[in-house]
Amino acid sequence: MEGLNANAGMLTDFEVLDLLQTRGAASDHMACLGKVSVSECKVYDYLTQKAACNQAREGIQSFKLRCEEFMKRHGKRKLAKSEILNVINFRPSSYVELYAVLPLDDCFKMDADGNSPDADEFLKIVCDLLSPPPTKPEQEGAEEEDEMDQDDGL
Structure with missing residues (x-):
């Protein structure tokens, strides 16, 4: 059996996200119950909103x-x-x-x-x-509203 090096070094957010995905983390907290802890699911959710999810x-x-x-x-x-x-x-x-x-x-x-x-x-x-972070849905909605206001001459 191989042991893990407890002090292997620092990880990028991408590597942490990849590790959590292989352990079964998902955005649906009910789907990952028992596989990973609640805190790991929260870290997973956070990282899926950062550049790591596109890298x-x-x-x-x-x-x-x-x-x-x-x-x-x-x-x-x-x-x-x-x-x-x-x-x-x-x-x-x-x-x-x-x-x-x-x-x-x-x-x-x-x-x-x-x-x-x-x-x-x-x-x-x-x-x-390096890939950019995903755009946030609320930003996309605000941009669409700005475009619509410009089209209306407001």
Whole structure:
């Protein structure tokens, strides 16, 4: 019998979601009774609303490789595993979101205007390789209402 390594390291949200799915977690809490705990079902529900639900193992691996190549090519320090994990989990798409997970001053050159071509290129890699989170139904409804108001001339 194989034992599990209790300290195997940190997992991405995608890996946690995948693990919960293999254990039988589902959005219908009644369907997963007895298979997984209530707290695991709640974590599953949370992760199905985040970028993890649209990600694929291949995309994450490609991102890690491209990220490492990018940092080497630009002569930047290697990102820590926790920083890469945060980028994968939060999938930043703007400077503000990127700054929340990485210290921009340490990782990217900033010009006097606060712009960074390096950060732009990094964000392009993130957007190209990591899937965005799903759109929320209430946001879709609000967008449809805005479109209808514009059509009515309001």
